[in-house]
Amino acid sequence: MNQLCRDFGIEYPVFAFSHCRDVVAAVSRGGGMGVLGVVAMSPEEIDIELTWLEEHCGGAPFGVDVVMPAKTVDREQGLGDSASVIEDLTALIPPGHREFAERLMEKHGVPRSDGSEPYRFGHGHGAPGLTAAYGKAQLEAVFTHRNTFLVSALGAPPKEVIDRAHAEGARVGAMVGKPEHALKSLGDGVDVYICQSYEAAAHTGEIGSMVLVPDVVDVVGDVPVLAAGGIGSGRQMAAAMALGAQGVWTGSIWLTTRESSTDPRVVQHMLTMKSTDTVRSRSQTGKPNRQIRTAWTEAWDGPESPGNLPMPLQQILYSEYTDRARRAGKYELVGGPVGQVVSRMNKVRSAGDVLLEIIEEYVATMERMSETYRSLG
Known part of the structure; x- marks a missing residue:
């Protein structure tokens, strides 16, 4: 001691x-x-x-x-109301970024949202x-x-x-x-x-x-x-x-x-990962963030990407679309933070x-x- x-x-x-x-x-x-x-x-x-x-x-x-x-x-925009800040920020996400994310979902067979299960950032997710x-x-x-x-x-x-x-x-x-x-x-x-x-x-x-x-x-x-x-x-x-x-x-x-409480399918993936299967990327939160290398990180860090949004806009986008991927069982898009010790x-x-x-x-x-x-x- x-x-x-x-x-x-x-x-x-x-x-x-x-x-x-x-x-x-x-x-x-x-x-x-x-x-x-x-x-x-x-x-x-x-x-x-x-x-x-x-x-x-x-x-x-x-x-x-x-x-x-x-x-x-939100601080830069003067959005100080915690009750409405997520909705206000969501409205600031450029259409081009949503279109890029939607094309990525389609490429991996994730169906479009029919609106029956609206994503609520901050209610157990995101x-x-x-x-x-x-x-x-x-x-x-x-x-x-x-x-x-x-x-x-x-x-x-x-x-x-x-x-x-x-x-x-x-x-x-x-x-x-x-x-x-x-x-x-x-x-x-x-x-x-x-x-x-x-x-x-x-x-x-x-x-x-x-x-x-x-x-x-x-x-x-x-x-x-x-x-x-x-x-x-x-x-x-x-x-x-x-x-x-x-x-x-x-x-x-x-x-x-x-x-x-880690998703069991993510746990099984971690058990087989090497240190090089992680990547330091802005594609989740908008700041450099070490996480599992996925189809999401590869796309957003790739040459066709519209660029990662600043915090917290990128996190809102990431959470919404990867939640859809998870529900569709497309775990090649689903990651999360983990360090190189994962090996x-x-x-x-x-x-x-x-x-x-x-x-x-x-x-x-x-x-x-x-x-x-x-x-x-």
């Missing part, structure tokens, strides 16, 4: 990001820190999920991950938290509940959010993809920096973990750092700690656990077993390294 563990009241410095409450609860009960991603949830859904976690974590701490993007179309207006409503819902750790998935949150989190008794984490991101918020009160490396799932920068982690460690002084990206085993955790991290942030590794995710295990295996291998690796060091002396 290190100082980070003592600060958070956890046994192991393993932070587990998941959109599934069952994974979060399993990791927190097991001695790590589960962190619930709420970007796809309505404020009402957030209330339900956090109430459930309060009842099922056995008193163990858990965290919440929100997005809070600094630059979005990521409404990528809008500034909806993200603010989500944050208000989060603050009505107890949570130990509030994480901003796209850089540091605004200073007023950090101050409010501290007043509510929560620590604040900020995802960073380069040391400059950390330096910008260094005096704002961020409690933990999470180094999101190139290998990681979802929104990533361009720097690999072997360079990013020590670079951030060197500029943030005494502020703890978590390494994120390419971490799914004890050996990888040991490497991260050797680089100066005080803990690890994991995400992809939980997608194929028994508790995960090591080759069997379904319980979240508790994954956590235990990481810790046991970490301890064994540190012992082996100690023996190697002694033999050199």
Whole structure:
């Protein structure tokens, strides 16, 4: 147990990001820190999920991950009403982009929508938290509940959010993809920096973990750092700690656990994937986002593409059309965020077993390294 563990009241410095409450609860009960991603949830859904976690974590701490993007179309357009922002933004999607998406659906045998099942972005699908207006409503819902750790998935949150989190008794984490991101918020009160490396799932920068982690460690002084990206085993955790991290942030590794809510057909695909079957693409959210390489990513990143739209317009388009593909069973179009560590995710295990295996291998690796060091002396 290190100082980070003592600060958070956890046994192991393993932070587990998941959109599934069952994974979060399993990791927190097991001695790590589960962190619930709420970007796809309505404020009402957030209330339900956090109430459930309060009842099922056995008193163990858990965290919440929100997005809070600094630059979005709705903010630029002055669309501040969370009740209507999705409809207002949907109307801004250019007809040419819809036509391109429709042709892609036709190419893969996805029938046109007959309107009988209208797609409702933000009601169990999509990521409404990528809008500034909806993200603010989500944050208000989060603050009505107890949570130990509030994480901003796209850089540091605004200073007023950090101050409010501290007043509510929560620590604040900020995802960073380069040391400059950390330096910008260094005096704002961020409690933990999470180094999101190139290998990681979802929104990533361009720097690999072997360079990013020590670079951030060197500029943030005494502020703890978590390494994120390419971490799914004890050996990888040991490497991260050797680089100066005080803990690890994991995400992809939980997608194929028994508790995960990942679509079973997507899970089966992940179990056979190589690292090169992922791609860093703007075709899902409008920002560089590592995900499964699919016919959707290939088309939108290809020469005939009309170009990816800015956040959150691309996400609205992606969610609507890939939802149709999923319902039609055309999974060659259906992907989702996953990191390069997917090549090591080759069997379904319980979240508790994954956590235990990481810790046991970490301890064994540190012992082996100690023996190697002694033999050199």
